[in-house]
Amino acid sequence: MATQQAPQTDTDGAAAASARRRTTALRRRLAAQLLFELVLPLGSYYGLRAVGAGQWLSMAAGGLLSLPWIVYGIVRQRRVEAVAAFSLSLVVVGALLSLVTGSPRVLMIRDSWLTAAMGLWILGTLLTRRPFIMTASRGIVIAKVGEAGLVEWEARWDAEPMFRHHLRLVSAVWGAVFLLDAVLRVVLAYTIPVDAFALTSTVLWLALLGGLLVFHNWYITRHGLKL
Numbered sequence: 001m002a003t004q005q006a007p008q009t010d011t012d013g014a015a016a017a018s019a020r021r022r023t024t025a026l027r028r029r030l031a032a033q034l035l036f037e038l039v040l041p042l043g044s045y046y047g048l049r050a051v052g053a054g055q056w057l058s059m060a061a062g063g064l065l066s067l068p069w070i071v072y073g074i075v076r077q078r079r080v081e082a083v084a085a086f087s088l089s090l091v092v093v094g095a096l097l098s099l100v101t102g103s104p105r106v107l108m109i110r111d112s113w114l115t116a117a118m119g120l121w122i123l124g125t126l127l128t129r130r131p132f133i134m135t136a137s138r139g140i141v142i143a144k145v146g147e148a149g150l151v152e153w154e155a156r157w158d159a160e161p162m163f164r165h166h167l168r169l170v171s172a173v174w175g176a177v178f179l180l181d182a183v184l185r186v187v188l189a190y191t192i193p194v195d196a197f198a199l200t201s202t203v204l205w206l207a208l209l210g211g212l213l214v215f216h217n218w219y220i221t222r223h224g225l226k227l
Contacts, residue, residue, distance in 0.1 A: 041065055041198075108189040108197050112182040119178030122171060130157075131171035166223050170216060177212045181205060 044061045053061075122132040134157065141150045156163045185201055192200060220226045 104194050105189050108194070108201075109186050111201070112185040112189075115178045115185070116182035119175045119180075119182060122175035122178060126168055126171060126175075131168050132174060133167050133171045162223075163225070166219070166225055170219055173215065174212065177208055181208050 044065055048061055125132045125135075134154075138150060141153050145153070157167075181204070184204060188197060188200055188204070217226070
């Protein structure tokens with residue numbers, strides 16, 4: 001009996017170890033994304049301002065610090081993804097426009113274009129067979145239940161109308177929040193002092209994202225979508 005159970009035990013152990021590795025890799029990627037997209041731009045702006053650098057230079061430096069992360073993503077994926085290319089173009093175009101106008105506020109609304117584009121794209125996926133949350137959740141599903149679990153999870157899309165309804169609704173909320181962030185960033189860019197924008201816009205985004213994640217977790221838990 002012990003001999004018969006050993007292969008199954010080994011298989012379960014290997015699957016658990018693989019799931020842990022995927023989870024660890026996902027956490028490391030999220031930590032790196034937080035560092036390059038939030039901590040470094042914000043820290044560099046106020047650090048440079050503290051030593052006497054101008055507003056334009058301090059804000060442009062934050063955008064330039066995100067370039068290595070964007071390039072790394074392109075190299076790691078071995079292809080140019082639309083979001084990476086769009087982010088790269090925003091950094092370059094934003095810097096050029098601000099040079100022409102001499103206004104740091106042009107740089108301040110740069111991220112609004114990205115979040116607006118993301119919001120519109122997410123809402124656009126509602127018209128496709130696979131809405132945003134359906135595709136964005138694949139990595140998390142694999143990390144938790146493996147490839148076999150992913151196949152079973154995705155099969156619910158064809159078998160359960162309410163499953164499709166819930167995923168489309170959650171995707172719509174994600175798209176709406178990204179659009180709201182874009183609008184509020186533009187309003188802030190032209191209504192508050194330049195030096196207050198970096199921190200205020202970051203707090204705004206964290207508040208919106210935090211509220212979005214709380215809603216997301218509550219909704220999928222309530223409706224039986226959480227793994």
